[in-house]
Amino acid sequence: MVIRLYNSLSRSLEELRPLRPGKVTMYHCGPTVYSSPHIGNFRSFLFADVLRRFLEDQGLVVTQVMNVTDVGHLTLDDIEGGEDKLEAASKQTGKTAWEIARQYEAEFHDCQRQLHVRLPHHMPRATDFIHQMGEIIDDLLQKGVAYERNGNVYFEVAKFPAYGQLSGKVLDELEAGARVAVNEEKKDPRDFALWKVDSKHQMQWDAPWAGGARGFPGWHIECSAMATHYLGDQIDIHTGGEDNIFPHHECEIAQTEAHTGRRFVSIWMHARHLLVDGTKMSKSLGNFFTVADVLRQGYSGLELRYALVRVQYRQSLNFTLKGLDEARSAIARVQQARQRLVRVRDGLDLPGVDDLDAAVQQANAAFTAAMSEDLNVSEALAAVFEFVNQCNRGAPSIAAAKAGLVVFARFEDVLGCFGSEPKADTTADAPPELLALLAQRTAAKKAKDWAAADALRDRIAAAGWRIVDAPGGARLEKA
């Protein structure tokens, strides 16, 4: 199956042709660990996760690298002598920048776990790569595409003609941009920092090249260092949020390609920002959600994952609490269909004669086709639910149940938002007191004391379980 992905650089769908057949290298711009991860962050990271899962589903061997930015990116204020994100958080909390970084890095990993993210193979910290950044900076200085002013080192954009290709920024207009603070040190306003000197900065290192001043790395160099370190000079796919296109990825291309002399990335992929209640998520509008916020409201990681993954990554998904409720219902529908198959397979329910062959084939083919076309998850989900309906309406044989469960396992393997295969019967997992109530209800039903039976059912429901009445008897499911 040909996999086509949208390349931001060419602004078109391109067939994925790995540099080394059968293997795909991916680099993802990861979190800046100065605050709690929010749902927008994870829209982007879950997109990367689904991409990786689908490529593996297609038999490709994937190597994933995601950086942890613990140096902090400079804020706008920094241009005028302010501080970076980590430094700012440090001042507010009284903790050191290092403590802040480690705290939020741990929280990020926790979110990854809760959202069922398959962990990237490498998650390097920027602060562990100061030396490698220095080597690149030194090389760029040697090559004459970077220059030093008062210890600060800048990349000279004029020396890299392709600058602006990714973002489509017209250079002349950039120069006149109103939000660009004047920096007399730069030869050109577009030049960007590779190394900065600021004696007040908490995180500082001796310059890792001869003759350099003590300071800290600039905005973009970490990704070049870590990507090339783990994956080589050329990588297949590089992802990030759409905001990364400019300036971050534009600068990354410039400095990396100037350094290696080779094309850095084959396919650039960018996730569209999500909207919350139809508008941009922001703290001032009060529609800002961290991952923890959502989980605290009683939604599961799977439900949040479903809500963030169900729309194709290049569409501006509209996140709502109602959407989470919909996710809950949708997941339940899938899991109920799976459980039905499990019960047939395990001999708890009578098998039928339907073989499901056509449905299995159709579901797999439609799912693959949808995902192959730039990860069209919405369309892939339609294939999933079409299959749910096929399973539910028929009377699957034992062989069909087995085959159907393989299909569902595959869907779960790629999307990861349904959960593991349901147990055939969860009654035994319920607390003993609920089992006692269930027994009482069964007795009440036998005595045709409907009022008592219904009252008992209500009590069980209040405890978070629901009764499933079936021909073989009633059982309990976690609601």
Next chain:
RNA sequence: GGUCCCGUAGCCAAGUGGUUAGGCAACGGAUUGCAAAUCCGUCUACCCCAGUUCGAUUCUGGGCGGGACCUCCA
């Protein structure tokens, strides 16, 4: 101001130059003691105006509306 994306039934959201996407919700029926789950059915839409075409939701142009980026941001 520059660049770009989008506007699909109650809500979310695919897709197509002419054949019911899907999910959630709602309603009717089957099933059930009543429910839950499930099945069947109903609600069947493409912002507006021109143009191209035998035919446009789908292509072109204009308008209106929403959103994004333009050195904090996934």
